[in-house]
Amino acid sequence: MRRLLITATMLAILLPHRAMQAQTASDTMAPEPECQVRYDISASAGPISYMGLSILVFRAFMEGLAESLNGAPHRIDILGTYSIQAYHQTRPWLQLGGKAVLERSKDIVYQDKEHKEHSIEDYHYYVSFLSLMPSVRFTYLHKPVVRLYSGLDAGVCMAWSNNPKAENNSQTLIPAFNITPIGLQVGRSWYGMVEVNFWSDAIVKAGVGYRFN
Numbered sequence: 001m002r003r004l005l006i007t008a009t010m011l012a013i014l015l016p017h018r019a020m021q022a023q024t025a026s027d028t029m030a031p032e033p034e035c036q037v038r039y040d041i042s043a044s045a046g047p048i049s050y051m052g053l054s055i056l057v058f059r060a061f062m063e064g065l066a067e068s069l070n071g072a073p074h075r076i077d078i079l080g081t082y083s084i085q086a087y088h089q090t091r092p093w094l095q096l097g098g099k100a101v102l103e104r105s106k107d108i109v110y111q112d113k114e115h116k117e118h119s120i121e122d123y124h125y126y127v128s129f130l131s132l133m134p135s136v137r138f139t140y141l142h143k144p145v146v147r148l149y150s151g152l153d154a155g156v157c158m159a160w161s162n163n164p165k166a167e168n169n170s171q172t173l174i175p176a177f178n179i180t181p182i183g184l185q186v187g188r189s190w191y192g193m194v195e196v197n198f199w200s201d202a203i204v205k206a207g208v209g210y211r212f213n
Contacts, residue, residue, distance in 0.1 A: 038089040040097070042193060042209025045082045046202025051157075051176075052081065052103045052129065053203070059127075063107070072109055073119065079104040079126075081202035087137060095137040099153060101178075101201050103129040107163070125163040131176040131200045132156060137183075145188060151180035157200060176200045185209065 048056070056076060063074040080103070087097030105127050110119040133155030141148035157176035161169055176199075183195040193207050 038211055038213055040087040040089065040095065040209060040211050041085070042207050043082075043084050044193060044195065044202070044205045044207025045080055046197075046205030047080060048078050049081050049101070049103055049197065049202050050199045052078075052105070055127075055129075056105065059107075072111075072122070075108045075110070077106040077108065079106055081205065083201055083205070083207075085135065087135070092142050093139050095139065095149075096135070097137070098132070098134045098155075099201070101129075101131040101133070101176075103131075103202075107161075109165075123164055125161055127161040128159070130158045131178075133176055133178060133200065137180075145186060147185040149180070149183045149185075151178075151183065153178040153180075153200065 056078070060076060063076075067073050081101060082103075083099050083101040085097060085099035087095035089095050106124055107127060108124040109122045111122045133153035135151060135153040137149050137151040139147055139149040154175075154177045157174050158171055159174060160171040163169060178200040179198045180201070181196055181198065183193065185191045185193045189211055191209050191211070193209055195201070195205050197203060197205065
């Protein structure tokens with residue numbers, strides 16, 4: 001009887017202590033919940049957008065026509081398309097945000113029609129497009145290092161030039177939209193990115209970005 005009481009007393013002392021140790025170890029080993037609220041900012045650049053390409057073809061046609069009429073040769077230099085975008089991760093598969101896209105080209109007008117490559121520049125001016133677009137991005141591969149996504153953007157574009165010979169250099173507002181069929185990000189907090197776009201953003205662009213809470 002005495003042995004039974006001693007055994008019962010020891011079990012009563014040891015069992016709660018072991019249970020407390022097991023609970024503490026379990027709490028220590030439990031993973032912390034992943035924070036779903038994340039922000040994403042990036043900057044990127046590419047040669048030209050489909051919008052810029054279509055306007056470039058139209059400008060080249062009109063300036064070629066003007067050259068044939070008044071003998072002033074032109075040359076158009078593409079200066080690139082640059083964008084900054086920021087997003088908020090509302091779901092693991094969904095980001096909401098916006099982007100600003102600046103696209104520029106340089107138009108050079110020469111004096112000599114016969115020897116364009118060696119002629120003297122008469123004057124030059126810049127044509128610029130600034131698109132501001134709210135944006136939504138859908139992520140269909142969400143891994144710690146690699147992400148694949150598509151996106152939609154829609155907003156307005158302000159177009160202007162500073163041609164000193166033009167009668168009217170007023171700013172013009174036109175609709176802007178963009179479709180990103182596929183985008184790739186590689187990295188964790190800092191990452192590199194590549195995108196394919198249609199219309200207001202660069203047809204193909206690359207850049208860098210940063211994610212933070």
